[in-house]
Amino acid sequence: MFDPHSIPADPTAVNVLAGRGFEYRQIDPADEAGLQAWVQAETRGFHHARPEAPEMRRALQVARQRNVRGVYDLSAHDAHLPVATIDGWPSGLSVPGGRSVDAWAVSGVTVSPTHRRRGIARALLEAQLRYAKEAGAALAMLTATEATIYGRFGFSPAASAATVHVDRRRAHWIGPESPGRVQFVEPADLIGKAPAIARRAVARTPGEIDRWPGMLERHLGLVDPSTRESRAVRVARYDDVAGQTQGFVAFRVVRQPDEPGAVECDLFVAASDDAERALWRFLVEQDFVTEIRVRLRSVDEPLPWLLEDPRAVSLHEVGDHLWLRIIDPVAALSAREYGASGTLTLEVGDPLRHAAGTFVLDVAGDGRAEVRPAEETTDAAAGQFRSGRRSRPQAAHGLRLDARELASIYLGGTRASVLARAGRITELAPGSLALADRLFHAPRTPHLSIWF
Numbered sequence: 001m002f003d004p005h006s007i008p009a010d011p012t013a014v015n016v017l018a019g020r021g022f023e024y025r026q027i028d029p030a031d032e033a034g035l036q037a038w039v040q041a042e043t044r045g046f047h048h049a050r051p052e053a054p055e056m057r058r059a060l061q062v063a064r065q066r067n068v069r070g071v072y073d074l075s076a077h078d079a080h081l082p083v084a085t086i087d088g089w090p091s092g093l094s095v096p097g098g099r100s101v102d103a104w105a106v107s108g109v110t111v112s113p114t115h116r117r118r119g120i121a122r123a124l125l126e127a128q129l130r131y132a133k134e135a136g137a138a139l140a141m142l143t144a145t146e147a148t149i150y151g152r153f154g155f156s157p158a159a160s161a162a163t164v165h166v167d168r169r170r171a172h173w174i175g176p177e178s179p180g181r182v183q184f185v186e187p188a189d190l191i192g193k194a195p196a197i198a199r200r201a202v203a204r205t206p207g208e209i210d211r212w213p214g215m216l217e218r219h220l221g222l223v224d225p226s227t228r229e230s231r232a233v234r235v236a237r238y239d240d241v242a243g244q245t246q247g248f249v250a251f252r253v254v255r256q257p258d259e260p261g262a263v264e265c266d267l268f269v270a271a272s273d274d275a276e277r278a279l280w281r282f283l284v285e286q287d288f289v290t291e292i293r294v295r296l297r298s299v300d301e302p303l304p305w306l307l308e309d310p311r312a313v314s315l316h317e318v319g320d321h322l323w324l325r326i327i328d329p330v331a332a333l334s335a336r337e338y339g340a341s342g343t344l345t346l347e348v349g350d351p352l353r354h355a356a357g358t359f360v361l362d363v364a365g366d367g368r369a370e371v372r373p374a375e376e377t378t379d380a381a382a383g384q385f386r387s388g389r390r391s392r393p394q395a396a397h398g399l400r401l402d403a404r405e406l407a408s409i410y411l412g413g414t415r416a417s418v419l420a421r422a423g424r425i426t427e428l429a430p431g432s433l434a435l436a437d438r439l440f441h442a443p444r445t446p447h448l449s450i451w452f
């Protein structure tokens with residue numbers, strides 16, 4: 001695994017920020033005071049309360065695993081606190097076909113209100129794209145607080161999420177019985193096996209990213225188990241007939257005294273369809289609750305099809321969630337599996353130059369692609385055309401699009417034809433959009449179930 005601490009400071013960012021009177025630093029994982037100040041600044045940047053000691057310990061544990069950078073204004077009153085924060089780390093991203101592609105996750109982007117709109121975030125983000133390249137990542141990725149910030153850096157929405165509400169009184173189950181068993185478990189008893197189950201759940205869903213050490217502990221209420229909020233966390237797990245745990249949920253019931261409550265769940269992990277059904281059933285069949293609210297679920301849940309009254313289910317806070325930025329089109333396009341065979345040329349524009357070029361996507365009958373810059377036809381490809389394994393490129397299906405549009409169609413969450421209707425993709429030969437829609441189709445709607 002690539003060491004995120006090994007990347008030298010980006011000279012452009014150093015110079016740009018120095019020119020504005022700021023110092024751009026990487027914080028050493030062993031620099032406890034430096035990391036604490038960074039966490040304080042990031043927490044303030046996101047308008048959160050100052051962290052208590054257990055949360056600070058957890059934040060430091062996470063920060064030590066990442067490339068953590070701050071911008072310092074040495075003339076400020078609290079000069080040890082950065083005026084801007086950002087962190088990045090290498091992480092797998094699940095793509096259609098069950099593989100994971102090497103990506104670079106970006107998080108913790110804050111600029112103090114005293115220093116904003118002076119180009120600090122731009123300097124930090126452009127540097128992150130160069131770090132992503134240095135780390136060998138095919139894409140950069142993030143979740144965005146505001147949808148207006150990241151398009152200018154080539155990021156674009158690639159997977160959505162929604163909060164699923166279920167009206168308990170109307171939630172009569174008609175779906176199949178799962179053969180295994182759901183049972184309550186204390187969070188501390190689950191944490192040992194939780195990461196492995198989460199890994200399998202991530203692998204089967206395009207758009208999910210690797211979980212990092214310390215992430216599940218927070219959802220399970222284990223960071224500071226003595227708080228009222230942590231003590232309210234209940235956990236149920238699903239074991240298959242062989243006794244293997246295949247999924248779990250962590251939830252709270254919120255209620256006024258003597259009133260029925262509402263189930264609030266923000267950790268729903270299912271490594272099999274049986275687990276997914278059984279855990280939904282467990283959540284929606286609780287007594288003495290009126291509503292079940294599960295955050296960051298897919299916009300394409302099977303749940304309405306499992307209930308007699310599909311209108312018991314409603315989607316709220318539906319929106320973009322995972323944003324991708326293509327860094328290396330050949331690596332990114334080669335990683336996923338495709339929904340059809342065919343050959344498509346992609347003329348990709350990119351004002352920041354990372355993904356610019358013309359690429360030939362040549363998908364064989366097994367859904368695997370060979371991708372090459374248009375000027376190269378490799379000997380291997382020529383051999384495969386001769387042997388008939390791959391179709392020879394015709395005069396040719398092609399699209400002209402920007403790196404952003406490529407990011408949005410990449411996981412299959414948005415169709416190329418929709419972006420063409422929006423005037424954002426140009427079809428270069430008749431039939432190219434229909435082919436692109438078939439190629440990029442993913443059997444499972446991409447979905448990301450965490451913030452990062």
Ligand SMILES: CC(=O)SCCNC(=O)CCNC(=O)[C@H](O)C(C)(C)COP(=O)(O)OP(=O)(O)OC[C@H]1O[C@@H](n2cnc3c(N)ncnc32)[C@H](O)[C@@H]1OP(=O)(O)O
Pocket residue numbers: 045046106107108109110111112115116117118119120121122123142143144145146148149152
């Ligand atoms: C992945 C994540 O961590 S998402 C978290 C993002 N952070 C937050 O929401 C915390 C609160 N907000 C902030 O800290 C800051 O406002 C930031 C980080 C969003 C922007 O920082 P700044 O240093 O002010 O941005 P900077 O001056 O570099 O602006 C860069 C460009 O983005 C634009 N921009 C910056 N913030 C916004 C915004 N909130 N909405 C729309 N455009 C924005 C600027 O106009 C500028 O455009 P241009 O370069 O094309 O002219």
